[in-house]
Amino acid sequence: MTSPDPRLSLNQATVKHADLATALRVTADAGIEAIGLWREPVNEVGLDVAARMLTDSGLRFSTHCRGGFFTLPDGPARVAALDDNRRAIEETATLAAAGATGSTAVLVLVAGGLPEASRDLIGARERVRDAIGALEPDAKAAGVTLAIEPLHPMYASDRAVVSTLGQALDIAAEFEPDVVGAAVDTFHIWWDPQVLEQIGRAGREGRIATYQVCDWKTPLEADILLSRHYPGEGVIDFGSLTRAVMATGYDRDIEVELFHADIWADAPSSVVRRTAESFAAAVSPHLRGVPGSTRG
Amino acid sequence: MTSPDPRLSLNQATVKHADLATALRVTADAGIEAIGLWREPVNEVGLDVAARMLTDSGLRFSTHCRGGFFTLPDGPARVAALDDNRRAIEETATLAAAGATGSTAVLVLVAGGLPEASRDLIGARERVRDAIGALEPDAKAAGVTLAIEPLHPMYASDRAVVSTLGQALDIAAEFEPDVVGAAVDTFHIWWDPQVLEQIGRAGREGRIATYQVCDWKTPLEADILLSRHYPGEGVIDFGSLTRAVMATGYDRDIEVELFHADIWADAPSSVVRRTAESFAAAVSPHLRGVPGSTRG
Numbered sequence: 001m002t003s004p005d006p007r008l009s010l011n012q013a014t015v016k017h018a019d020l021a022t023a024l025r026v027t028a029d030a031g032i033e034a035i036g037l038w039r040e041p042v043n044e045v046g047l048d049v050a051a052r053m054l055t056d057s058g059l060r061f062s063t064h065c066r067g068g069f070f071t072l073p074d075g076p077a078r079v080a081a082l083d084d085n086r087r088a089i090e091e092t093a094t095l096a097a098a099g100a101t102g103s104t105a106v107l108v109l110v111a112g113g114l115p116e117a118s119r120d121l122i123g124a125r126e127r128v129r130d131a132i133g134a135l136e137p138d139a140k141a142a143g144v145t146l147a148i149e150p151l152h153p154m155y156a157s158d159r160a161v162v163s164t165l166g167q168a169l170d171i172a173a174e175f176e177p178d179v180v181g182a183a184v185d186t187f188h189i190w191w192d193p194q195v196l197e198q199i200g201r202a203g204r205e206g207r208i209a210t211y212q213v214c215d216w217k218t219p220l221e222a223d224i225l226l227s228r229h230y231p232g233e234g235v236i237d238f239g240s241l242t243r244a245v246m247a248t249g250y251d252r253d254i255e256v257e258l259f260h261a262d263i264w265a266d267a268p269s270s271v272v273r274r275t276a277e278s279f280a281a282a283v284s285p286h287l288r289g290v291p292g293s294t295r296g
Numbered sequence: 297m298t299s300p301d302p303r304l305s306l307n308q309a310t311v312k313h314a315d316l317a318t319a320l321r322v323t324a325d326a327g328i329e330a331i332g333l334w335r336e337p338v339n340e341v342g343l344d345v346a347a348r349m350l351t352d353s354g355l356r357f358s359t360h361c362r363g364g365f366f367t368l369p370d371g372p373a374r375v376a377a378l379d380d381n382r383r384a385i386e387e388t389a390t391l392a393a394a395g396a397t398g399s400t401a402v403l404v405l406v407a408g409g410l411p412e413a414s415r416d417l418i419g420a421r422e423r424v425r426d427a428i429g430a431l432e433p434d435a436k437a438a439g440v441t442l443a444i445e446p447l448h449p450m451y452a453s454d455r456a457v458v459s460t461l462g463q464a465l466d467i468a469a470e471f472e473p474d475v476v477g478a479a480v481d482t483f484h485i486w487w488d489p490q491v492l493e494q495i496g497r498a499g500r501e502g503r504i505a506t507y508q509v510c511d512w513k514t515p516l517e518a519d520i521l522l523s524r525h526y527p528g529e530g531v532i533d534f535g536s537l538t539r540a541v542m543a544t545g546y547d548r549d550i551e552v553e554l555f556h557a558d559i560w561a562d563a564p565s566s567v568v569r570r571t572a573e574s575f576a577a578a579v580s581p582h583l584r585g586v587p588g589s590t591r592g
Contacts, residue, residue: 164488
């Protein structure tokens, strides 16, 4: 088999049941050059140990997943959530410094859903904006980019009140682009009639902190959180979306992040191989031939 | 119990397993003044018989459900779909004429999903626009308004490539407002960061052909098509949405359309009573005190 695409990064959630050592090993063994990590397996071994393991792996670090979940009203739970996000910012900075050259210090933020018994979607969205404002000085001091991730609208009530790329960019707009950007994940935004226009806008505004690819297929799984498929197995047109991202000058790694019970039940080494193959077939052809520029 | 809100209309799908006679009877018996019908039960008895039954019921007719499903490429299947939509337009005109004073001739259009094995979402959306252009003269001649219904983005691949109210209005824009409008259904659009702005725009452009209320609750049912709840049982803020619709001068009936296995298993007379009660509690309070005007 040929080498994986040099821009492919494996998001650790794709091999969810692997511990950090296994995730790093299977990724490097497959010839993949980069990885996006999750907080839980990192904290399982401790940040310092995780950073050393990452350095030893020789992999680039692409994102840290994840912060956010700050739609709660004022009170101890909100204070705790913000403090936890500050720890996530520190983790992101440490891991980005430990990764190979070309690593990026990006913390992905999932906004959180409506608080229990609340119907105030507009208020919840305002609290996301406020929380990012509260975290912005910490992120800036640490050299970390907060990547607001719009999630598919089917998650708007219980997981993320940020539902479109346009909305994420509106929130990001009052902050510096190096400090607050957006995560562009095909699964979440492929359906949006404004998606190509908003990707272009995100590029012009220097906000594409990470590009992630994952496919959509129906019927959805009964647990709609676990319905993410290998690129090429569903209906998403990776051509138009990837070319739009590349046209902005995006030059970072591209993650594959899959949540699916069948994928998680598979052997990690098999999953990374299949990830590399699906990426090569569905995404790589659209990375070439686009005039590149460095991210503004 | 008090009388149902005079603006409430029962969409027949809410009592899916009732035949037309039963649906008309339980609706009128409950004191509800209007009904939205579905093509299948109407055609089961035949259009002429259905029209007489509707007249005899004394109910207003609010919408006919449904046309659409025209994302197919050129060929016999597309021709058949357009012909079927022309029959639906005739049915709508006949039923609106048979309903009590205040009936409205509105045919709800569900666009259809991606054709088998296609990833061309942009092309599918163009074919929706083309199909509406093809049907527009028929609708105009029949005095029928085609109501483009944006469906929740979770249905974008397999049911409706029209996913936001803004997109529906963009498609409608090239046609006369009395001929092509939009269906505003809370379940499908409540999550949209632009929803209040787009409702206002729909009003200014004279495009709100029907307003439908239905609630969203998670976890979704395993069959995500059957996850529609009585108003007030979920997280949708009917206050802000209903006030926004009323502020446009919307003066038509308001439908409750529920798809849920538990509701369908319940006795139709019980379902209509509960529909009236939930509407009175969750929606009616927001219908008052807004300066009214006739729909432009």
